[in-house]
Amino acid sequence: AIQMTQSPSSLSASVGDRVTITCRASQGVRNDLGWYQQKPGRAPKLLIYAASILEGGVPSRFSGSGSGTEFTLTISSLEPEDFATYYCVHDYNYPLIFGPGTKVEI
Amino acid sequence: EVQLVESGGGLVQPGGSLRLSCAASGFVFSTSWMNWVRQAPGKGLEWVANVNPDGSERNYLDSVKGRFTISRDNAKNSLYLHMNSLRADDTSVYYCARDRAYCDRASCYTVLDSWGQGTLVTVSS
Numbered sequence A: 001a002i003q004m005t006q007s008p009s010s011l012s013a014s015v016g017d018r019v020t021i022t023c024r025a026s027q028g029v030r031n032d033l034g035w036y037q038q039k040p041g042r043a044p045k046l047l048i049y050a051a052s053i054l055e056g057g058v059p060s061r062f063s064g065s066g067s068g069t070e071f072t073l074t075i076s077s078l079e080p081e082d083f084a085t086y087y088c089v090h091d092y093n094y095p096l097i098f099g100p101g102t103k104v105e106i
Numbered sequence B: 001e002v003q004l005v006e007s008g009g010g011l012v013q014p015g016g017s018l019r020l021s022c023a024a025s026g027f028v029f030s031t032s033w034m035n036w037v038r039q040a041p042g043k044g045l046e047w048v049a050n051v052n053p054d055g056s057e058r059n060y061l062d063s064v065k066g067r068f069t070i071s072r073d074n075a076k077n078s079l080y081l082h083m084n085s086l087r088a089d090d091t092s093v094y095y096c097a098r099d100r101a102y103c104d105r106a107s108c109y110t111v112l113d114s115w116g117q118g119t120l121v122t123v124s125s
Helices: none
Strands: A004-007 A010-012 A019-025 A033-038 A045-049 A062-067 A070-075 A085-090 A102-105 B003-007 B010-012 B018-025 B033-039 B045-051 B058-060 B068-073 B078-083 B092-099 B112-115 B119-123
Touching (some): A019 A033, A033 A062, A045 A062, B018 B033, B018 B092, B045 B078, B045 B092, B058 B068
Parallel strands (some): A010 A102
Antiparallel strands (some): A004 A019, A033 A045, A062 A070, A085 A102, B018 B078, B045 B058, B068 B078, B092 B112, B092 B119
């Protein structure tokens, strides 16, 4: 199975900061990659699919890029409600594999 | 409004069985791929299984193959996960999720756009 890694595993940031999270796949997954946000005790929320397509209703400060084996999620200006854990997941083949997550803390 | 409501979780002994259900509403269930995703306490997300709209194609995580079966009843707008030979490492919150699916000229992409609130399965003696 394809392995997914994320870096960093956690980061501390302030409101207004630009934040970049990197996701790497152990082999090429084209642009078959999504990003999800999860807050404690809540179900995950879709942010981005197909590596760079922003889900409807998601603020434009979120953006995704990359293809092949390296992908990034960028939050251009962190808002208080963005403090959460972020997961990438490839859907290139089965099984779908999530990255280990990146916790964004104040 | 899309709604997914899981049920059926609980405490079960190692080696035991459990059936999870997910009641769907607010969309055309019979045309949607559906998924189960789980999360062990304090851990990350793990995709478990999915099923195509008519139930003829099912895919599984290797560690649950032969033990778990995903199924659906389109007449009842319901998704199921039958879990046998449960192990301690199956302890998780189990979420059902709809795959809206998006296709362009190059590929089709998994888009898990709606999730239930989850149901907790605890495997322990």
